[in-house]
Amino acid sequence: xxxxxxxxxxxxxxxxxxxxxxxxxxxxxxxxxxxxxxxxxxxxxxxxxxxxxxxxxxxxxxxxxxxxxxxxxxxxxxxxxxxxxxxxxxxxxxxxxxxxxxxxxxxxxxxxxxxx
Amino acid sequence: xxxxxxxxxxxxxxxxxxxxxxxxxxxxxxxxxxxxxxxxxxxxxxxxxxxxxxxxxxxxxxxxxxxxxxxxxxxxxxxxxxxxxxxxxxxxxxxxxxxxxxxxxxxxxxxxxxxxxxxxxxxxxxxxxxxxxxxxxxxxxxxxxxxxxxxxxxxxxxxxxx
Numbered sequence: 619x620x621x622x623x624x625x626x627x628x629x630x631x632x633x634x635x636x637x638x639x640x641x642x643x644x645x646x647x648x649x650x651x652x653x654x655x656x657x658x659x660x661x662x663x664x665x666x667x668x669x670x671x672x673x674x675x676x677x678x679x680x681x682x683x684x685x686x687x688x689x690x691x692x693x694x695x696x697x698x699x700x701x702x703x704x705x706x707x708x709x710x711x712x713x714x715x716x717x718x719x720x721x722x723x724x725x726x727x728x729x730x731x732x733x734x
Numbered sequence: 735x736x737x738x739x740x741x742x743x744x745x746x747x748x749x750x751x752x753x754x755x756x757x758x759x760x761x762x763x764x765x766x767x768x769x770x771x772x773x774x775x776x777x778x779x780x781x782x783x784x785x786x787x788x789x790x791x792x793x794x795x796x797x798x799x800x801x802x803x804x805x806x807x808x809x810x811x812x813x814x815x816x817x818x819x820x821x822x823x824x825x826x827x828x829x830x831x832x833x834x835x836x837x838x839x840x841x842x843x844x845x846x847x848x849x850x851x852x853x854x855x856x857x858x859x860x861x862x863x864x865x866x867x868x869x870x871x872x873x874x875x876x877x878x879x880x881x882x883x884x885x886x887x888x889x890x891x892x893x894x895x896x
Contacts, residue, residue, distance in 0.1 A: 711740050713778070714751045714860065720775035721765050722736050725757045 632699065635679035640664075641672050645681050649695035652685075658693065738857070750861045759849040762856045763820030766790070766847065773798070781808065786834075790817050796825075797834055809834055815844070823847040 659669040676682040680699045684691050741750040755762050765771045769788040777783035781800040788796045796812035809830035816824040829840035844863045849856050
């Protein structure tokens with residue numbers, strides 16, 4: 619298995635960046651298509667400055683990057699970092715989901731004394 | 735689907751999973767207390783667990799190993815921190831070397847299990863607490879199970895497209 623390693627500071631940054639629902643939504647959106655900060659501001663009914671702040675947090679966590687196109691700044695998602703974050707957040711959950719479905723199977727078995 | 739909810743609290747380094755079972759708490763307790771039942775679900779299907787010691791009493795020690803597809807063994811230990819059958823069980827879960835001695839370089843997770851009555855069975859809540867993100871990362875990087883989270887489900891779907 620190839621492990622995309624991220625150091626502890628960046629893990630902290632990724633976790634706190636993704637702890638906010640709006641920021642998670644921005645990441646999802648800009649992964650689909652690049653979007654300008656002003657287009658995002660319209661979408662969330664937020665001020666340009668508020669969205670700019672969210673984007674800056676995501677940028678520091680390297681979840682998104684910005685590029686200038688004319689007068690606009692386009693935000694785009696960083697697939698590598700997002701994949702690493704998804705792995706960190708998800709694998710422990712996957713372990714427990716696996717365990718719980720096995721417990722379910724054990725509990726579904728007839729116990730001694732039950733009429734078959 | 736028996737899993738009711740999962741909660742991640744990255745800042746507190748806590749992960750909670752809640753599941754409902756159609757069996758009374760006394761029965762669900764057995765899957766923890768009976769080593770033969772416990773070893774049928776603790777390890778992933780490709781790494782089945784064998785418990786060589788299992789003491790669910792305050793300060794009690796459990797020792798186990800999981801056997802991989804190539805016959806390789808991964809050892810682990812539990813230490814019971816709190817226990818009240820058939821309601822609560824709290825334990826530290828750590829790694830051990832091939833002699834079964836605790837491996838201090840590997841992360842220890844504090845797990846808290848709560849069993850509650852529901853109208854038709856049991857609600858089990860498990861909260862896992864990690865000492866640091868580094869430890870959480872070490873654990874998730876063990877690579878025993880591949881998976882992605884529900885909260886990140888949307889992102890997952892997009893990653894599949896790209």
